[in-house]
Amino acid sequence: MLKLKTFACMLLLGGAFLSCESDLDVTPQDDDELLADGFFETEGAYKQALAGVYANLSLTSINDPGGSNIAGLDAGTGQYIRGLFNLENLSTDEVIWTYENDPGLRGMQRNTWSSDNPLILGVFARASYEIALANEFLRQTTSEKLSSRGVSGTLVGDIQVYRAEARVLRALANYHLLDMFGKAPFVTENDDVGFDQVPEIVGADLFTYIETELTEALPDLVAARQNEYARVDQGVANMLLAKLYLNAEVYTGTARYADCIEVCETLIGSGYSLTPNYLFNFMADNNSNGAQNEIIFPITNDGANTQNFGGTTIIIQGEVGIPENNGESLGVNPGGFGGLFRVRPEFARLFTENPLYQSDARNTLITQDRPIEIDNIGNTAQGYLITKFSNRTSTGGFGSDRTFTDTDYPLFRYADVLLMYAEAVLRGGGGSESLALEYVNDLRERAFGDTSGNITQAQLTLDFILDERSRELYWESHRRQDLIRFGLYTGSSYLWSYKGGPQSGTAIPDFRKLFPVPNQSLSSNSNLTQNTGY
Template sequence: MKNILKHKVIYILGTVLVLTGCTNDLNIDIEDPNVLLVENFYSTPESYKQGLAGVYGNLTLTGATGPGSSNISGLDAGTSQYGRGFWNMQELTTDEVKWSWENDPGLKGLNNNTWTSDNVIIRGFFGRCMTQVAFANEYLRQTTDAKLDSRGVSTELRSEIKTYRAEARFLRALAYYHLMDLFGKAGFVTENDPVGAYQSPQYDRKQLFAFVESELNAILPDLKDARQNEYARADKAAAWMVLAKIYLNAEVFIGEKKYDECLTNCKNIIDAGYTLSPVYANNFNADNNSNSAKNEIIFPIVSDGVVTQNYGPTTVLINAQVGSLEKNAADFSVPGWAGGLRVTKQFSETMLNGNYDNDDRNTIISKDRTIEMLDMNNYGTGYITAKWSNKTSTGLNEFVREMVDTDFPMFRLADVYLMYGEAVLRGASGGSLTTARDYFNLLRARANNTNMIVTADLNLDLILNERMVELYGEAHRRQDLIRFGKFTGGVYNWSWKGNVVSGIGINDKYKLFPIPKASIAANPNLIQNTGY
């Protein structure tokens, strides 16, 4: 069980929130027979925490009746899961990894950078983000002072609810951050809008940036201090992390440099007492919620093979790591989906170029394989990796099952160390290259890599490479390549970029995903991104 998400009410509550707070552009279906009236639901002190669990649950769960259900009509559970959609769009579109089974709807377009506004994965993630907004909005409507007065809620409980409300607002800001990054715009709706106001006004990137920034700063006083909340619940450090991210990418998002602000938030996190797990692999094991990784992970998407079963990112990553030739499912304590994921030639060359030969982060398996995927349908070509596992940090097969117990670390300290260095290199004041070098070397030392650097070695290209090695498969790569000017155009090509084996330049329109056709049909205020 994973703390806040252990509440059995989560499936029913998700349905309640959809019923009372969703928007038509999400195409939500309500088919659960156990729908509760909201006022009846909020009749006990415990219900307010359970209600918050429902908002968190949208990151992990897809529907009201188990892992195979989806409350976004017309999409299967895997297509519409928050973490998996996010991972697909941030990773498959880059030089890190490709999905072998291109017959799965939407995946070939992401693999080859040829997606359209009909892509079901893009539709699923846009809808899931807007579902998150709807869930948070409804929770906030149900926890206003007027509502609490009418229910006679005690002063002591109100103090807790104040924190719960801040967390719900964080989850909404997180969804709008992802929409800003991936789509550049979204329909904007808050708890102050009437239920059913689904034709909401469009907010562009500047407006979303301003909202996320102001919202996170507004809730900081009400969030628990860093590392003082229950595991997997947002605290001040989670808010600082999103702020650091929007400031690091501000030149892309709004055409302004905000590296000083990025550095300030990175330092806030570093000073909060997080520490690197002594063992890199612990961050990606089944017990990463309780082993030494708990001191490094800032905010995860939880996964539990029993309580929060889902076809989310870690279930996919671990089962799909199993090779078609190797059939090494037992190595990861899963049944395995032989041949699902392979890495690109460019990723493999980075890992094998001499700097990372004896690095713990280099988990490439190359025996009997070619480095290049000349034919995407030949699952025996292209190297595979072994970063993720459903085993515990002590190597135990706690459970062998398809639905894994490994949480997905959306944010962790190692990323903060690298953001600190990048911000300093890009001109942030208040930091130092010497400190940036030390953080960089801490990551290599943790990975038992003896190739330490001196201050003069530190540059942006090195940071980008190290981000690939350290954060591979953690849904950062697309954003990184765009920020470094290497995603579109032909300055840097990789396998299957532009649907060519050796890679070709792609149009700048691909820096943003299209708004799904279904969403535009439901909300005419949304204007399609240029080029789609």
């Protein structure tokens, strides 16, 4: 496993590769600074430098969990996974944040955000930073650079793998920008250092760029499940391709369900397996308790070494209920972070309306002495809680710290592959209907412990798939994307509590399928354009 809190992180995230100006324009420094320091004199330096690219997915600073290496960006809302959670889950029917006076929160969870929303800025800036980090790593590892430093032999082959990993990490950041903004600043390692007026790349062009990056990187990557834990391999690249193809009709107007099925078949044949205990995927030892066979790409959390106020720390601390003070059972302090999160009633009913789901292992709702409805968002005693993520281990122990959690965030899981295959079959992509049913029932047999929850071929419909995706993948940063793909995110055909503002929900316009490009980003780069409606 790559150790994130290393000298590499201090270089990459502390400023030797990048400087972040107050206007949030991410600008690489002159690479002679690194050469002058002699950083690449040792063979291990290249792996350390790659660790810094990974570290941006977990850390906001190497000095202080409350610090930020991007000037003007809050350390909490600027953390990569917390940003994804805010935009992909908090803006949907799955979760609600108690304290609406916190900057940006009311607009996000009521779908009334503007281009000044700091949560949106956090995601755009952090993903752009990831692209810049990957670009600088690629600049420093060209054949010419390696030759000038006398690098040869086995290390050259190793660095070729590292370069492929960096390209996938860059593609991941571009994928998130495509999904949430429909565009991205288009800069690669071939652009001049310090070039700040970066052109934008939009829609189908961005889709094709990401697809090409992934397919070109694939042959140089380690085979699926054969790399160190939490490092990119062919499975991660294929998972990104499958997600691209599943959503291609949204992104480009052209369906690619057959391609999604083909890539899912590759993933299904790559040796992944469902962890027998669903909740092991979300525990403090999910790097070693068997969940590593299901988690295709985790974003690491370590209570001692990668402290930050995003990732699973904010999720687990936020799960703790007030007045329950049930943090001890989740492996954190009794009061957690003061009742940050509850679930909206529409999500809760996926488990409560049918008695069958009372025995579903995925049902982690706390309902006792709580109303399902939330008529006062600030009242922490209203609305059900969940306890899906935990800082406890599979053997009953605790994580290394009661504030900062050890639980890795499962960005991509094999369970999603099975659901994507089934959905793509139902959408006419080909494949096997009987296999689609088998894969869905594999998930339900894990959930129920037997075949009592299995469905028939006739019951396997797109509506069922959407609900099953929420039951299986809730709070894993997929819901907004799913609702958009199913045509339910905007408009009035599906209303959830506080959608568009009021408790009863109201229609939101189609332009909110995309978030606005932040005003700060527009100010620092005149080549960026605003999305329609903002």
